[in-house]
Amino acid sequence: MNLDANFWKMTGEYSREIEEPEVTLSRARFLKSNGLFDIAISDYIHYLKKCSADSSAYLDLAECYLFLSDLINAVENFEKGFELCDGDYPESYLCNYANCLIELTEYDLAMSIVDVLLDQNPNHEMGIITKCRILIELKDFEKAFNTITKAIELNNKYYLSWATRLKIDFELEYYDIAVKDYKNALSLNPNLSFDYQRVYAMVLYKQRRFDEARKNFQNASELGDKRSSELLKTLF
Numbered sequence: 001m002n003l004d005a006n007f008w009k010m011t012g013e014y015s016r017e018i019e020e021p022e023v024t025l026s027r028a029r030f031l032k033s034n035g036l037f038d039i040a041i042s043d044y045i046h047y048l049k050k051c052s053a054d055s056s057a058y059l060d061l062a063e064c065y066l067f068l069s070d071l072i073n074a075v076e077n078f079e080k081g082f083e084l085c086d087g088d089y090p091e092s093y094l095c096n097y098a099n100c101l102i103e104l105t106e107y108d109l110a111m112s113i114v115d116v117l118l119d120q121n122p123n124h125e126m127g128i129i130t131k132c133r134i135l136i137e138l139k140d141f142e143k144a145f146n147t148i149t150k151a152i153e154l155n156n157k158y159y160l161s162w163a164t165r166l167k168i169d170f171e172l173e174y175y176d177i178a179v180k181d182y183k184n185a186l187s188l189n190p191n192l193s194f195d196y197q198r199v200y201a202m203v204l205y206k207q208r209r210f211d212e213a214r215k216n217f218q219n220a221s222e223l224g225d226k227r228s229s230e231l232l233k234t235l236f
Contacts, residue, residue: 021050025057037064055084059093066100074100088120095126102133110134123154125161132164141171159188163196170199170206178203194225201228205235 028043044061048054058081065074078097082089094117101110111134117127128151135144145168151161162185169178182200186192201216214236220228 021047025051025054028057029060032060032064035067037067040064041068053084055081055086056090057081058084059090062100063093063096066096071100071104075104089116091117091121091124091127095124095130098130099133102130102137105137107134107137125151125155125158128154129160129164132168136164136168136171139171141168144168145172145174156184157188159185159192162188163192166196166203167199170203173206175203175207179207194220194223194228197223198225198228198231201231210236 024043024047028040028047031037031040031043041061041064044057044064048057048061051057058077062074062077062081065071065077075097078093078100081093082097094113098110098113098117101107101113111131114127114131114134117124118131121127128147132144132148132151135141135147145165148161148165148168151158152165155161162181166178166181166185169175169181178200182196182203185196197216197220201213201220204210204213204216214232217228217232217235221232
């Protein structure tokens with residue numbers, strides 16, 4: 001659904017002055033689900049002034065900030081939301097909070113959040129992948145390999161697990177495994193992003209399969225990958 005952002009902005013400014021909080025919250029959730037995050041933020045903030053104990057509203061607000069790449073405000077509202085949670089923490093929000101912290105290079109805190117998630121649900125697929133992402137940033141590639149392999153064992157039909165292991169394979173110089181992992185990822189998602197194609201090209205280069213490597217660098221470059229363009233010039 002394509003919404004008229006100007007319409008919703010104008011009606012929101014008017015209706016926030018006269019509506020009940022629950023109506024404001026419903027509109028905020030509707031706008032968030034349709035990608036109008038900046039307008040949804042105004043509604044969530046207005047609602048939370050009157051209903052400041054609603055943990056889910058803080059977490060939704062945090063995600064709006066995250067989707068707009070406002071990481072500082074995202075973290076602030078994730079913290080407020082989780083402080084108000086009663087019982088188990090909502091798993092998808094934990095995962096997004098951890099990924100937000102990774103972007104801020106807060107790796108230790110991100111790992112503690114992922115550990116909370118995996119304590120609640122040891123088989124949470126995105127939780128395992130997020131933990132692997134932290135381990136990659138910490139350059140603990142052996143542990144990352146074992147971690148992502150667990151995710152593959154749980155579900156071998158999810159492309160991101162194979163694609164993530166591809167990056168680890170390259171770092172560990174497991175080039176034969178990397179080729180298989182790339183092909184598995186590609187079979188599950190023919191539209192892999194160019195960064196995976198670049199890593200695959202590097203694997204082929206390390207195997208001295210230069211013509212294939214050049215072709216994959218060129219494909220990634222044509223998709224907009226500046227790093228692949230640079231590697232084409234330096235390697236060939």
